[in-house]
Amino acid sequence: MRHLTLSGSASRLLAAVVLLAACDSPADPQPVPQIESLPRALTDAEVGLIGAGEAFAFDFLEKIVRGEDSGANIFVSPLSASMALGMTLAGAEAGTFDAMRAALRLDGLPREEIGNSYRSLIDLLSGLDTTVRVEIGNSVWHRAGFTLEPDYVAEVERDFLARVEGLDFSDPAAADLINGWVRESTDGLIDAIVDPPIDPLTMAFLINAIYFEGQWTTRFDPALTRPGDFRRSDGSMAAVPFMWMSDHEFPFSATPDYQAIELPYGGQAFAMTVLLPSEDAGIDALVESLDTETWAGIIAGLRDTELLVGIPKFSLEYEKSLNEVLEALGMEVAFDETAADFSRMHRDALDMGLHISRVKQKAFVEVDEEGTRAAAVTSVEVGVTSAPPTFVADRPFVFAIRERLSGALLFMGVVRDPSAD
Numbered sequence: 001m002r003h004l005t006l007s008g009s010a011s012r013l014l015a016a017v018v019l020l021a022a023c024d025s026p027a028d029p030q031p032v033p034q035i036e037s038l039p040r041a042l043t044d045a046e047v048g049l050i051g052a053g054e055a056f057a058f059d060f061l062e063k064i065v066r067g068e069d070s071g072a073n074i075f076v077s078p079l080s081a082s083m084a085l086g087m088t089l090a091g092a093e094a095g096t097f098d099a100m101r102a103a104l105r106l107d108g109l110p111r112e113e114i115g116n117s118y119r120s121l122i123d124l125l126s127g128l129d130t131t132v133r134v135e136i137g138n139s140v141w142h143r144a145g146f147t148l149e150p151d152y153v154a155e156v157e158r159d160f161l162a163r164v165e166g167l168d169f170s171d172p173a174a175a176d177l178i179n180g181w182v183r184e185s186t187d188g189l190i191d192a193i194v195d196p197p198i199d200p201l202t203m204a205f206l207i208n209a210i211y212f213e214g215q216w217t218t219r220f221d222p223a224l225t226r227p228g229d230f231r232r233s234d235g236s237m238a239a240v241p242f243m244w245m246s247d248h249e250f251p252f253s254a255t256p257d258y259q260a261i262e263l264p265y266g267g268q269a270f271a272m273t274v275l276l277p278s279e280d281a282g283i284d285a286l287v288e289s290l291d292t293e294t295w296a297g298i299i300a301g302l303r304d305t306e307l308l309v310g311i312p313k314f315s316l317e318y319e320k321s322l323n324e325v326l327e328a329l330g331m332e333v334a335f336d337e338t339a340a341d342f343s344r345m346h347r348d349a350l351d352m353g354l355h356i357s358r359v360k361q362k363a364f365v366e367v368d369e370e371g372t373r374a375a376a377v378t379s380v381e382v383g384v385t386s387a388p389p390t391f392v393a394d395r396p397f398v399f400a401i402r403e404r405l406s407g408a409l410l411f412m413g414v415v416r417d418p419s420a421d
Contacts, residue, residue, distance in 0.1 A: 032131050032217060035267040038124070045109060049117035051292065052105040053082055056329075058290045059105070063325045065287045070233055075318040075363045077210055077376030084208040084378035085326075086118050087138060087162060088334070088356065090155050091345025096333050103331040115159030122161060131266035133213040137185040138162040141178050142204040143169045152345050169198040178205060185209035186375035189364045193379045203346075203354065206380040214265030215371035218248050220311075222369045230312055233283060240312045243369050250309065251302035257281045257289075260298050261309065265371060272372060273299075274311070315366035322359040322378075331356075337385045345382070353385030 042050070057078035064074060082104055089100045090111075101107050106114055125134045138160040142148055144167060156162040163181070167174040175196035182193050186209050194205060220243040228242040251262040251271075257278055264271040275298070277286040323335060333339050340355035348354075363376040396416045402409045 032267045035129055035269040039128070043117070043120070045113035045117045046120050048109050049106070049114065049121060052109070053079060054295065055105040055292050056082055056103075058292065058295070059329055060325065062287055062290070063328050064320060065284065067324065070284070073316045073318065075316055075365050075374075076320065076361060077363055077378070080208045080210045080363075080376040080378040081322065081359075081361060083118065083136070083138060083160065083210075084206055084380045085331075085359070086114065087140065087156050087160050087206045087208070088342075088380045088382070090115060090159070091149075091152050091342045091349075092334065093341045093343050095339070096341040099333045100331055103326065103329040115155060119159045119161070129214075129265075129267045129269040131215070132270050133211065134270070135185065135187075135209075135211040137181075137209045139178075139181055139207050139209075140164045140204060141174075141207070142166050143202070146203045146346065148204075148345060149347060169202065170200075172196050174198060178207070182207070182209060182377050186211050186364075186377060187213070187373075189373065189375035190362050190377045193360070193362060193377045199357075199383065201383040201386070202357065202381055203352075203384055204382045206382070207377065209377045210375060212270075212372065212374040214270055216369075217264040217266060217268055218245065219371070220245050220369035225313065225369060228310070228312075240314070242310045242312050244308070244310050246308045247306065248309075249304045249306050252305040252307055253298065253301035253303060255301075258286060258298075260302060261307070262302055263309075263311075272367075311367070313368050315364070317362070317364050319362045320360065322361060323356075326359060342382065354382060355385075357381050357383035 060078045060081065061074075061076065064076060068074060085100065085104060089097065089104065089106075092100055097111070098107075101109070101114070109117070122136050126136055128134070138156070140148070140153075140156055140162050142164070146166075148164070153164050157164060167177065175192075175194045175198060178194045179192040182190055189211070190209070193207060224244040225241050226244065227239050230238045230240045232238060253260045258281065259276045260273065261276075262271045262273050275286060277283055327335060334356045337353040337355045340349075340353075342349040342354045346352070346354055358381040359378065360381075361376060361378045363374070365372065365374040393415075396414065398412070398414050400409055400412045
């Protein structure tokens with residue numbers, strides 16, 4: 001079995017860390033009981049949804065990586081995207097529903113089972129480990145006067161626990177209210193998702209927010225954190241702080257193409273899996289190789305191994321418009337104002353040309369000696385092809401007061417300057 005090698009400077013740093021760890025190893029905090037099983041068996045539909053989410057995740061990441069600069073950091077939440085689009089899927093009909101379901105890799109699951117399984121997944125992830133915070137929020141904000149179908153509202157409230165609210169989108173306070181919900185739902189990690197002023201063609205925002213906060217089951221000692229060299233894809237070096245740990249077992253595997261390690265949080269229901277490609281393979285080839293089968297093989301190959309572990313501390317923010325990514329995954333019809341069918345969301349959707357006008361995601365992650373904080377927000381913006389008729393009396397006008405049934409005119413007037421007495 002071929003293993004990855006370290007540079008001379010990294011080897012010297014490792015030796016120093018091992019010596020420090022031997023001299024000054026703090027007592028571990030009180031261990032958290034390990035969670036060894038789910039609270040109940042998953043239904044076939046839930047297994048299907050999770051498997052679909054996994055397949056979508058790898059396709060999603062590969063398309064995003066392909067469209068980015070080779071030196072760019074990337075951090076996304078396929079689950080956040082899937083849930084926001086899942087709420088949108090609930091409003092789709094006919095070919096639009098079929099295309100969106102296939103793009104989300106949910107083909108084969110009936111409509112009602114998709115919604116029920118999303119609800120079960122929210123409950124499962126949010127309550128599985130009491131030592132790890134996982135909070136999932138969904139909301140639908142629609143333009144006042146744009147009346148959503150009652151069945152659609154009931155469905156997203158039931159299956160996604162969504163907050164549904166109508167707002168005056170012409171009022172700047174509308175964006176503030178939506179963004180306030182985003183900040184609250186992400187513990188302040190994501191500040192805003194809606195940019196004012198809101199486009200007059202926008203009828204609704206369907207938004208998912210996910211917040212994660214977990215402490216490592218075995219924490220890194222800050223006293224062992226040391227600056228080290230990180231070699232970028234182009235071969236240049238960056239000086240970054242590395243967290244170190246020795247004399248602990250972690251799930252680990254190594255092949256000629258990669259090394260893999262799993263760093264668990266809390267009761268070990270959640271973990272960060274880190275894949276380090278060989279120097280010959282490189283990161284792009286590793287990303288392209290990932291699919292559900294490859295991932296299953298990686299996870300199955302992990303074995304508890306005593307390791308010396310060095311991981312950089314880092315934090316990063318990422319924002320991405322997802323229109324092109326989702327169209328490339330097969331969701332083109334949902335963005336087509338002449339073909340999209342969201343008549344389960346609004347009865348006049350076809351006449352209005354209601355379609356997905358924009359999907360974007362913002363995400364943040366911070367990794368340090370204590371653990372990880374992460375958040376993501378995905379917004380699906382649905383709009384129409386032309387603005388509803390507007391009437392703004394912002395220039396001189398004629399007005400009359402009349403009795404409508406008889407037609408009698410009681411008063412008439414001309415306003416040339418409403419500021420004058």
